Amino acid sequence: MTANALAQIAASIQAGQPLQAEQLCRSWLSTQPKDENLLLMLAISLHMQQRRPEAREIYAELTRLCPRSSVHWGNYGTILMELGALDEAEAAYARACQLDPGNASPKIHQGLLLIRRHDYLAAREVLLDAYRLDREFPLARIHAARACCLCQDFEGAEELLAPWPKWLPLADASLQLELAQALSLVGDVPATVALLEDLLARQPGYLDAGLQLAVAYERSNRLADAESIVAPIARATSGVTEPQRGKARHVLATLALRRNDPAEARRLLEQCGPNDDEDYAHYFELAAACDKLGEAEAAMQALREAHRRHAAELRLAFPAYFAPDAPALPTDAPRVAAEQYRRWPRLAAPEALDSPVFVVGFPRSGTTLLEQMLDAHPRLQSMDENPFFNRLAGILRRHDPRILDDLSVLRQYDCDELRKRYHAMAGERVVRRQDTQLVDKNPLNMQWLPLIHRLFPEARFILALRHPCDVILSCYMQNFRSSMLSAACASLERLAHAYVEAMTQWLEDVDVFKPTVLVSRYESLVDDVSGQAARIARFLQLDEVAPMLAFDRHARGKAFIATPSYSQVIEPVNRKGLGRWQRYRHEFEPLLPILEPMLRHWGYTADMPG
Known part of the structure; x- marks a missing residue:
């Protein structure tokens, strides 16, 4: 067989003529039945024609003829995966990786197979290994980012995807679609739109x-x-x-x-x-x-x-959330007892007006409404929900896990550096305007009060409060991105315990740290928007109230709002969400004893409409 014959077969494959390529291969194989190149091109031509069982036999034959070829084992793994033989495919990919450990390609396929099997943690490790082998390979970065998202490592995914503008234009349309999907998972919807619009302009x-x-x-x-x-x-x-x-x-x-x-x-x-x-x-x-x-x-x-x-x-990816002794709402936030707090050294820290305003509360309590009202004020500037304190805690944990057990070890330099890191992260999310105060809205920052207080002891907090039953119903109806919250919502009973756990922790921490807190009741806000807006303005020492009342027009002017309430905050305030739980009262009767301490503490009753 001549080189020209091989070139002719390859040209047929590249031209999208697999049947012609198959015929040429079979003609030459009649005289050279064990030729590796011919068998490979025959398998590819059959694969292109969706004749997978026939292609599988040829790929298998190649692994027998060339048992040390990583390429043939990788191809064999791919056809096995497409045929649903996942165990055999995983073994084939493992063999391909073993034969050529410096090749990222079989690791990528191995990682994708693990994703298909819902083994997200293993997939993340394999795909990150592939990325480390070739840090400039977009395919490895994109798939590793997807695996990170499935493991809730959104920060890692963002780092992997950060250079994406340099990869354009991507010749592979399916890869550009994968990139758009990955960016959507990390919440960068504007970039997702731009990528997909570009792709459709080229391939309508x-x-x-x-x-x-x-x-x-x-x-x-x-x-x-x-x-x-x-x-x-x-x-x-x-x-x-x-x-x-x-x-x-x-x-x-x-x-x-x-x-x-x-x-x-x-x-x-x-x-x-x-x-x-x-x-x-x-x-x-x-x-x-x-x-x-x-x-x-x-x-x-x-x-x-x-x-x-x-x-x-979730049980496949996060089994610890469903362990018999797992808390209803898992958290790795530090706890600080009053006697520990008394040992904290006094450190220089920003004044209230130089600190962020923290909007907290159990999810679905009205935090997004408050955030959009505040962001509409020219002296305030919010950013979409971000777990900054989880990330700061991760930095401390990597340095020395014992720090979070005793925050008193943080000295002036440490706190200054952590504040710098916080503001750097915020600057990546929003282009800061001069003479504005930052608004950090993240409902479950209520769990991070000890660390927030260590860095911003003079900060003001707005606690969003709403009838606990309405909150629980709204959470139960929500498809949360967070695996922790989704696990907490596995049942109404677990969700009720999660609410009580989170609120109890907040109240205990408030008793220790005595932060400056304004409680904003959702029911009062929707009944008297202007009066409550004036109350919030006084709390934050703002002169103007009018901009806050036009929050819905301000929200409609935003390109993107990254919270579950994105479709609601562009509308004026209404009473539709008040007392919705009463329609489901028979489902809530067993929960009322669980919620009773919080109902009593906040002055709600089981007979209130909302």
């Missing part, structure tokens, strides 16, 4: 990219743009796969909910059903539609199914 018929863009448009409150993409896909009778049509209908259902048409949303969702066995998001959407229709039992049935499916996935 790329339906999967269009569907992803529609999701990003909805998330950016560009509802008409989202509908213009998915409506034709949902109506198409040809050229669209059933999974693509189903995804389009899911987006249309979300848009129907945004238009306050829950009947249409429910019709669409019941028509298409979940995308797959792991699609718990479908049931959260269905529950929202049923809730808006006033069908409480149907909503609760959908929610139970949503949490059942979500918890099954």
Whole structure:
């Protein structure tokens, strides 16, 4: 066989003519049945024709003929994975990695297989190994970032994706789609939109990219743009796969909910059903539609199914959350007793006006509404929700895990450096304006009061408060990105315990540190927006109140709001969320004894409408 013959076969493959390539290969193999190059090209041509079982036999033969070829073992692993033989595929990839440990490619495939098996922690380690072998390889970075997100390591994912503008243009359209999806996972929806718009400008018929863009448009409150993409896909009778049509209908259902048409949303969702066995998001959407229709039992049935499916996935990635002795709301935040606090040395620290304003509270208590009101004021500047104190704690833990057990060891230099790191992280999230005070809204920063107080002892806090039953119902209906919160929502009973645990910890910490706190009740805020806004302004020593009252117009001017309430805070304040739990009262009766200490402490009763 001549080099020209091999070149002719390769040209047929590159031109997308696998049948012609197959015929040429078989012609030459009749005289050279063991030729490695011919067998490889035959396997590739069969693979391209979706004739996977036949391709599998050829790839297997190549591993027998060339047992020390990492390439052949990697190809064999890929065809096995596509055929669903995951155990055999994993063994093939492991052999490929063993034969060529410096090659990132088989490690990437091995990592993707582990993701498919929901072994996210192992996948993250394998894919990070692949990244370390070739730090300039976008494919390794993108897949490693995806694995980091699945392990809730969003900071690691952001670092991996940071150079993405330098990778453009990506010749591989599917890789650019993967990059867009990874950026969406870390919450960079504007970048996701830009990447997908660019991809569709070059490949207008790329339906999967269009569907992803529609999701990003909805998330950016560009509802008409989202509908213009998915409506034709949902109506198409040809050229669209059933999974693509189903995804389009899911987006249309979300848009129907945004238009306050829950009947249409429910019709669409019941028509298409979940995308797959792991699609718990479908049931959260269905529950929202049923809730808006006033069908409480149907909503609760959908929610139970949503949490059942979500918890099954979480148990694979985070089994510790479901251990018998696990707290309802896990946290690694430090605890400080009063006697420990008395040993803290007095250190120089910023005054109140030079410290951030911290907006805290149990999730779904109205923190996003408060944040948007504050951000609308010209003297204040907020940023989207970020776990800065979790990250600062991680820095301390890596330096010496004992520090978090005794924060008194932090000296002036340490606190100064941690504050610098905090402001650097904030600066990465928002372009700071001069003469503004930072607003840090993260509901569960309430768990980090000891560390916040060590760095910003004069800071003011606004605690968002809402009827505990309304909070718990709203959380239970929410598809949280955080695995910790999702685990806490596995059942209404666990969620009630999580609320009491978090609030008890806050009250105990407040008793120790005596921070400056304003309690903002959601019920009072929606009843008297202007009066409550004036109260908040006085607390923060602000002269003007009017800008805070126009928060909804201010929010609509934002490109993106990275919280679950993104669709609500662009609307004026309304009373729709008050007392919603009463429609589900039979579900809450068993929870009232659990919640009784907090109901009593905050002056709520089981008979209050909200």
